[in-house]
Amino acid sequence: MNNTILIIEDERRISEWIRIYLERSGYKAESSFDGQSGLVMARSLKPDLILLDLMLPRLNGMELCRILRMETDVPIIMLTSKGAKEDRISGLEGGADDYIVKPFDPDELVVRVKAVLRRSGGSVQNILTCGILSLNRDTSRVFLNDKEINLSHAQCAILSVFLHHPNIILTRNQLIEQAFDNNFEAYERAIDTHIRRLRKVINQEDFKPIQTIYGAGYKLVCP
Numbered sequence: 001m002n003n004t005i006l007i008i009e010d011e012r013r014i015s016e017w018i019r020i021y022l023e024r025s026g027y028k029a030e031s032s033f034d035g036q037s038g039l040v041m042a043r044s045l046k047p048d049l050i051l052l053d054l055m056l057p058r059l060n061g062m063e064l065c066r067i068l069r070m071e072t073d074v075p076i077i078m079l080t081s082k083g084a085k086e087d088r089i090s091g092l093e094g095g096a097d098d099y100i101v102k103p104f105d106p107d108e109l110v111v112r113v114k115a116v117l118r119r120s121g122g123s124v125q126n127i128l129t130c131g132i133l134s135l136n137r138d139t140s141r142v143f144l145n146d147k148e149i150n151l152s153h154a155q156c157a158i159l160s161v162f163l164h165h166p167n168i169i170l171t172r173n174q175l176i177e178q179a180f181d182n183n184f185e186a187y188e189r190a191i192d193t194h195i196r197r198l199r200k201v202i203n204q205e206d207f208k209p210i211q212t213i214y215g216a217g218y219k220l221v222c223p
């Protein structure tokens with residue numbers, strides 16, 4: 001289970017240094033070097049946490065924080081300069097969850113990241129797993145052996161239903177109802193097709209978790 005952290009920081013040396021420390025601590029880290037592209041990446045990447053420098057080219061950190069706050073609850077830790085107390089206060093008022101003053105000890109940064117992620121509660125509990133397979137419900141990203149795999153929206157919805165009901169037989173109708181809120185014009189065949197494709201992506205030599213239960217439906221078999 002790798003939380004993804006987006007670093008928005010224009011000083012490449014600092015950014016690189018943060019990235020190395022985060023990766024060593026088991027996080028996935030992505031970097032962006034100005035406010036505009038930071039916003040674009042925050043929207044597309046849907047990170048679990050954002051480290052946001054205050055002084056950024058193209059769109060400053062405070063503005064960016066306000067925009068993000070209107071769109072998402074993603075935890076934000078502001079990186080501020082030493083002594084700029086007013087910046088810190090307005091950063092927190094602008095919706096940041098925490099701030100850290102430069103220059104900082106990287107170990108302290110990692111501790112803060114962990115604490116904020118824990119407080120935000122989301123990511124850890126929002127991961128459903130079955131053996132080597134995991135789904136992050138916040139981001140709808142699916143991982144197999146910690147490697148991200150791409151699923152269609154329908155496949156992801158079906159997998160989510162399975163992961164909520166491991167080791168239980170689900171009928172085709174139950175799967176359709178829960179995965180598609182009944183809004184899906186799904187014939188029984190369509191669900192079979194989605195499941196066949198889903199299996200193609202997730203099945204491994206020794207990992208074939210979706211069983212067909214003849215005359216009844218399907219079952220996700222988890223250890």
Ligand code: CA
Binds near residue numbers: 009010011
């Ligand atoms: Ca800066």
